[in-house]
Amino acid sequence: MPSADSQDYLWIAVGDIHDEPERFAKIPELSQADGIIVTGDLTITGGIKQAETVMAALRAHDIPVLAQIGNMDRPEVDQWLSEKGWNLHTQTRELTPEIAIFGVGASTFTPFGTPSEFPESAFAAWLEACWQKARSYPHSVLVSHNPPKDTACDVIPGGIHVGSTAVREFLEEAQPDICLCGHIHEARAMDRVGRTLVVNPGMLAQGGYVLLRSNSGPALSRAENARRLAFARASARMSAEIPADAASPQVSGARRITAFFIPIPAAFFLLFC
Numbered sequence: 001m002p003s004a005d006s007q008d009y010l011w012i013a014v015g016d017i018h019d020e021p022e023r024f025a026k027i028p029e030l031s032q033a034d035g036i037i038v039t040g041d042l043t044i045t046g047g048i049k050q051a052e053t054v055m056a057a058l059r060a061h062d063i064p065v066l067a068q069i070g071n072m073d074r075p076e077v078d079q080w081l082s083e084k085g086w087n088l089h090t091q092t093r094e095l096t097p098e099i100a101i102f103g104v105g106a107s108t109f110t111p112f113g114t115p116s117e118f119p120e121s122a123f124a125a126w127l128e129a130c131w132q133k134a135r136s137y138p139h140s141v142l143v144s145h146n147p148p149k150d151t152a153c154d155v156i157p158g159g160i161h162v163g164s165t166a167v168r169e170f171l172e173e174a175q176p177d178i179c180l181c182g183h184i185h186e187a188r189a190m191d192r193v194g195r196t197l198v199v200n201p202g203m204l205a206q207g208g209y210v211l212l213r214s215n216s217g218p219a220l221s222r223a224e225n226a227r228r229l230a231f232a233r234a235s236a237r238m239s240a241e242i243p244a245d246a247a248s249p250q251v252s253g254a255r256r257i258t259a260f261f262i263p264i265p266a267a268f269f270l271l272f273c
Contacts, residue, residue, distance in 0.1 A: 009096060013201065013210040015039030015145070015182030018072065019050055020205040021057035027209055035063050035095075037088075037212070039182040039201075040070025040105045040145030042077065045115055051077045055086070066093065068105030070145045070183065071114040078105070078116070088143055090126045092133035099214055100137035102130035105145045107183055108164050123166035131174055140176040141212070142196075147181040152189035153200035171196045180210060 012033045014024060018041055024030075036058055043050040051073065058065045068089035069078045081087035088103030095101045104126045106116040123146065134140045146164040147154040148171050154163025162184065171179060171193040179198045188202030202208030 007096070009034045009214045011035045011037050011095070011212040013037040013039065013143075013180050013199075013212055014204045014208070015180075015201060016041045016070065016185055016203040016208075017054055018042075018044045018203065018205065019046060019054065021054045023204050023207065024058060024209075025061075029211055030061060033061075033063055036061070036065040037101070037143060037180065038065065038067035039143050039180050040068050040107075041072045041182065042067065042070070043073050045072055045074065047074045047076055048080045051080060055084075066101065066103075066143075068103045068143065068145065069116050070105055071107035071110060071116050073105075074115045090130065092130045094137075095141065096214060098138050100134035100140045101143060102134045102140070103143040104130070104167070107146045108166075120164060120166040123164055124170070127166065127170040127174075131170070134176070135174070139214075140178075142171070142176045142179045144179055144181045145183050147184055147187065147200055148179065148193055148198060151193065151198055152191040153181055153187050153198050154184050155187045155189075156184060157186065168193065171198070178212070180212070 010029065010033050012027060012029065012035075014036070015038060017024075017038070038058070042054040055065065055067065058067075065086055066088045067081055067086050069075070069081070078087065078089055081089070088101070089105035090103070092100055092102040104123055106118055107114070108120055108123065109117045127142075144164070144167050146167050148168035149163035149165050150161045150168060151163060154161050156162055167179075167181075175194050175196050177196065179193070179196055181198065181200050182202075184200065185203050185206070187200050188206075188208055189200055191198045199210055201210045
């Protein structure tokens with residue numbers, strides 16, 4: 001847990017659990033975490049009973065859990081999460097006094113007719129409503145089950161981009177610090193839309209998760225902030241073996257990519273494992 005002096009926080013973000021939460025307990029950083037974020041798809045076309053099983057496994061670690069439906073969860077799961085006080089879908093919440101988190105679950109229409117699908121117009125309206133609250137915070141994190149269109153996080157075999165245009169347009173306009181997404185299992189990747197870092201960890205059962213860190217501290221001078229950012233970029237190149245400004249860095253195998261976004265006065269360190 002964060003100390004009163006440092007106010008450092010760590011959240012573990014996962015998604016596309018699909019009734020298989022067992023891998024979660026094996027995440028090495030779990031004992032250090034302050035909370036859990038679920039991007040969607042707790043189940044495979046399941047209802048409350050199946051969602052209860054997944055959430056029980058996550059909540060067994062005695063830290064807060066925020067979750068939302070994906071397209072594979074039935075609509076009643078959304079209401080159940082709200083009743084429990086755990087829902088992120090169409091909600092804006094405070095992670096810290098400096099950071100807002102807001103979510104849009106479900107997905108746009110697919111060829112498969114899954115339980116929770118909605119038109120792009122619904123996502124645009126939900127995002128705008130959430131942003132009215134989130135925008136007052138210095139930093140913000142969007143949790144969108146749908147990845148934004150035309151990124152490394154929404155590509156299916158054949159090079160086809162199937163993400164949401166509404167999410168993409170929102171990111172271009174609002175520019176939250178981070179967008180955590182999922183839905184497209186094979187598009188496990190990191191990318192950027194403007195200054196927004198977009199991350200799709202892939203399926204939990206395949207080992208995908210994200211470490212979201214917030215390190216608060218005293219405000220830095222512009223020169224010191226630039227120096228630290230330059231160092232962070234060099235470190236990222238060394239650990240990830242890809243340029244920090246690469247358009248679509250991909251993740252595979254056991255590679256760990258460390259991405260840095262360093263605003264003033266707080267720093268996000270997002271580790272893609």
